[in-house]
Amino acid sequence: xxxxxxxxxxxxxxxxxxxxxxxxxxxxxxxxxxxxxxxxxxxxxxxxxxxxxxxxxxxxxxxxxxxxxxxxxxxxxxxxxxxxxxxxxxxxxxxxxxxxxxxxxxxxxxxxxxxxxxxxxxxxxxxxxxxxxxxxxxxxxxxxxxxxxxxxxxxxxxxxxxxxxxxxxxxxxxxxxxxxxxxxxxxxxxxxxxxxxxxxxxxxxxxxxxxxxxxxxxxxxxxxxxxxxxxxxxxxxxxxxxxxxxxxxxxxxxxxxxxxxxxxxxxxxxxxxxxxxxxxxxxxxxxxxxxxxxxxxxxxxxxxxxxxxxxxxxxxxxxxxxxxxxxxxxxxxxxxxxxx
Ligand code: NCD
Ligand code: ZN
Numbered sequence: 186x187x188x189x190x191x192x193x194x195x196x197x198x199x200x201x202x203x204x205x206x207x208x209x210x211x212x213x214x215x216x217x218x219x220x221x222x223x224x225x226x227x228x229x230x231x232x233x234x235x236x237x238x239x240x241x242x243x244x245x246x247x248x249x250x251x252x253x254x255x256x257x258x259x260x261x262x263x264x265x266x267x268x269x270x271x272x273x274x275x276x277x278x279x280x281x282x283x284x285x286x287x288x289x290x291x292x293x294x295x296x297x298x299x300x301x302x303x304x305x306x307x308x309x310x311x312x313x314x315x316x317x318x319x320x321x322x323x324x325x326x327x328x329x330x331x332x333x334x335x336x337x338x339x340x341x342x343x344x345x346x347x348x349x350x351x352x353x354x355x356x357x358x359x360x361x362x363x364x365x366x367x368x369x370x371x372x373x374x375x376x377x378x379x380x381x382x383x384x385x386x387x388x389x390x391x392x393x394x395x396x397x398x399x400x401x402x403x404x405x406x407x408x409x410x411x412x413x414x415x416x417x418x419x420x421x422x423x424x425x426x427x428x429x430x431x432x433x434x435x436x437x438x439x440x441x442x443x444x445x446x447x448x449x450x451x452x453x454x455x456x457x458x459x460x461x462x463x464x465x466x467x468x469x470x471x472x473x474x475x476x477x478x479x480x481x482x483x484x485x486x487x488x489x490x491x492x493x494x495x496x497x498x499x500x501x502x503x504x505x506x507x508x509x510x511x512x513x514x515x516x517x518x519x520x521x522x523x524x525x
Contacts, residue, residue: 188470190497191461191521195490196477198223198456200319200358200379200430202292202449203246203256205229210249211508212435215453217250219523221490224319224430225256227284228293232261236274243279257281257485259319263296264303268310275316281485282317282356283307287338289325291404292434292448301342305349312353317485319356322365323405332389335405336364347372354484359384359432361405363415369426370419377484379430380420382459383450383513388413399446400511403434406448420460420476421469428480431456435510452513455503459514461496461521496521 198220203213216223225246227233233242239258246256260271260283274280285304286297298304311318322343323334343357357369357378369378383403388410391401401407419427433456434449441447452459457477464473482489499522503514 188498190495191470191473192493192495193474194478195221195492195494196429196457197221197481197490198431198433198453199356199428199481199485200224200226200381200432201453202226202228202432202434203249204435205242205245208435208437209245212433212451212453212510213246213249213254215507216431216433216456217254218525219453219457219494220254221492222255222257222487224281225258227259227261228286228291230293232263232293232296233258234261234263234266234296236270236277236279239274239279259284261286261296262298262304262307264298264300266304266307268307271307271316272310272314275311275314280316282319283311284319284321286321287323287325290321290323290334292436294321301346308346308350308353312350315354315486317354317356319358322357322360331406332408335360335362339364339368343368347376351375356430356484358430359403359405360416360419361408362412366415366419370422370424372426374426377426377428377480378419379432380416380427381430381432381450382452382456382463383407383432384413384416385420385463386413386459386514399441399443400450400513400515402441402446402448403432403450404448417463417467421464421467421472423469423472423475425475425480425483427476428484429460429477430481438506438509438511441511450513451507451510454507454512455514455519455523457494457496457523458519458521462519465520495524497524
């Protein structure tokens with residue numbers, strides 16, 4: 186019999202961009218509606234690099250979502266990060282993790298790290314104290330084809346890093362390639378990955394379907410079909426190394442539909458619906474709860490959430506806009522509905 190309804194432990198989102206100001210107020214309730222907690226990426230302008238900045242940002246997030254949502258704050262790593270300060274912020278419970286943006290890799294990464302060696306002392310300290318290292322895994326070398334930047338990052342940066350830091354908890358964020366799925370699956374247990382809905386649904390044809398499609402553009406950019414299939418297999422595999430991280434990254438419609446459109450997909454409004462459809466199509470609905478609600482907290486060393494959420498099988502059309510933003514799957518039919 187076909188399953189008509191699915192109730193799972195309340196999930197978390199291990200990678201979100203909640204922005205700030207009016208945009209924060211607009212988008213954060215969508216994340217809080219579906220998820221109990223989220224790893225909040227720090228790429229504001231200026232980036233979140235201090236406990237003070239994180240503390241007031243956390244207050245602004247909770248003001249936008251209400252107190253039932255727990256933002257897990259991350260520290261934006263710069264070349265001159267102070268390992269002692271980082272460790273203090275972790276001990277105080279402010280930092281859940283620290284994030285590597287290679288300088289120039291993506292939205293608001295100008296203050297990012299120019300050479301991984303610059304943060305080795307911070308990584309040593311994070312390894313000692315059990316603090317998670319979140320990685321935007323793309324090289325920024327303009328000579329490297331944009332579709333190859335994740336695979337080259339794995340060879341040049343991540344593979345040596347995993348050898349140099351055998352006990353550092355690392356999350357390769359928003360994986361997009363067969364190489365990444367394979368590398369993480371084969372790596373020791375301290376290496377995990379998040380997976381977005383867009384990298385499960387889209388291949389690079391989506392960027393050019395009938396014309397240039399700015400709302401399918403994110404970083405790392407979607408790849409060939411063989412890579413999408415490998416990432417899907419990783420997501421539904423049941424391996425505790427792979428967990429949910431939407432990378433919801435809203436930009437105004439004008440910023441997306443531009444001569445130089447911003448990278449980022451706003452998927453918070455239908456995130457669980459988007460993911461569950463993939464698990465359904467892969468015959469893996471029984472593995473969805475672990476991917477959405479168990480693997481992430483276990484990796485981060487946090488308790489599982491109490492409470493549940495329910496999705497029902499019900500076709501519905503995603504609106505063309507949500508709050509004036511163009512959501513992932515705009516205008517498409519989805520087959521599951523989140524009922525809270
Ligand atoms: C993100 C953003 O807009 O902040 N964009 C994106 O395409 N994913 C940054 C990031 O995670 O790379
Ligand atoms: Zn991101």
